[in-house]
Amino acid sequence: IGIQFCALCFGIIAVLLTYISGTGKGNGMNTIVLAGIMIGSLFSALVSFVKFVADTETQLPAITYWLMGSLGSASYKTLLLGAPFILVGIFILYLLRWRLNILMLSDDEAKSSGTNINLLRGITIIAATMVTGSCVSMCGQVGWVGLIIPHMCRMKFGNNHLALVPASISIGAVFMVVVDTIARSLVATEIPISILTAIIGAPFFITLMRRSGGWQL
Numbered sequence: 001i002g003i004q005f006c007a008l009c010f011g012i013i014a015v016l017l018t019y020i021s022g023t024g025k026g027n028g029m030n031t032i033v034l035a036g037i038m039i040g041s042l043f044s045a046l047v048s049f050v051k052f053v054a055d056t057e058t059q060l061p062a063i064t065y066w067l068m069g070s071l072g073s074a075s076y077k078t079l080l081l082g083a084p085f086i087l088v089g090i091f092i093l094y095l096l097r098w099r100l101n102i103l104m105l106s107d108d109e110a111k112s113s114g115t116n117i118n119l120l121r122g123i124t125i126i127a128a129t130m131v132t133g134s135c136v137s138m139c140g141q142v143g144w145v146g147l148i149i150p151h152m153c154r155m156k157f158g159n160n161h162l163a164l165v166p167a168s169i170s171i172g173a174v175f176m177v178v179v180d181t182i183a184r185s186l187v188a189t190e191i192p193i194s195i196l197t198a199i200i201g202a203p204f205f206i207t208l209m210r211r212s213g214g215w216q217l
Contacts (some may be wrong), residue, residue, distance in 0.1 A: 003137045004081050011133035014039055015125050068192030069142035071180045082134040089130035092123065093165055100124065100161040142176075142194050144201030149175055151208055 022035030047067070054060045066073065093100075099120055102110045110117040135142075153167040176193075179200075183191040 001081055004085065004134055007133035007137035008085065008130060010043075011129040011136075012126065014043055015129055017042075019125075065192070066140040069140040069194035069197075070183075070190065070192055071139055071176070072184075072190055073140065074138045078138045082138050085130045085134035089127040089134075090169060092127040093131075094169075096120070096124065096127075097161045097165040100165070101159075104159065140192075140194070142197060144194075144197040144205070145172060145175065147205055148197075148201045151205075155208075 018032065018036045018039045021039065022032030051060055051063055054063055099115065102113060102115050102117070103121065103124070105113075107117055149172040150164070150168045153164055153171060157163040157167050179193055179196050183193050183196055
């Protein structure tokens with residue numbers, strides 16, 4: 001439970017630091033992305049420090065393998081601790097999916113609709129962080145899924161979050177099962193999932209950005 005709690009707290013801290021650094025008068029999406037890169041570098045440095053002070057015989061190999069991402073470390077015991085955070089976060093996002101379309105509008109347009117935009121953003125961020133932090137604490141860092149799947153679903157179902165959120169949840173789960181099966185059966189030893197998702201995701205995302213005009217994605 002300590003790992004789950006720390007994952008949630010530091011996930012929220014990272015998101016808040018990114019939001020504080022990237023928002024302000026005259027700042028746009030590019031600034032938020034750059035702020036996210038800077039905060040990501042900061043937390044990567046903190047992870048490197050933890051690896052530096054870890055025991056080289058037992059802790060360091062475990063940390064290194066965990067950072068590669070694998071579903072092999074997940075068990076019913078860890079799932080029992082992480083499932084409440086994941087289910088509550090997904091349930092909140094599912095209930096708010098029709099309101100998430102408002103976040104695509106400007107602040108003035110969103111406020112004119114009678115929506116408390118700051119409250120909606122806060123709830124959405126906390127719910128997404130709960131899901132992400134809990135998954136990472138159990139399975140390690142599995143990259144590219146959050147980039148590949150939502151954009152694939154957007155190409156198929158459009159930008160309406162009424163269909164986009166359920167599609168991303170279900171197709172993302174199927175994608176992870178398929179990749180995990182490949183990772184376990186491709187060679188004699190299990191390949192870390194993040195390696196396969198990067199091999200699949202990078203060419204796909206580059207092609208997608210070229211077709212959609214980069215930042216217009």
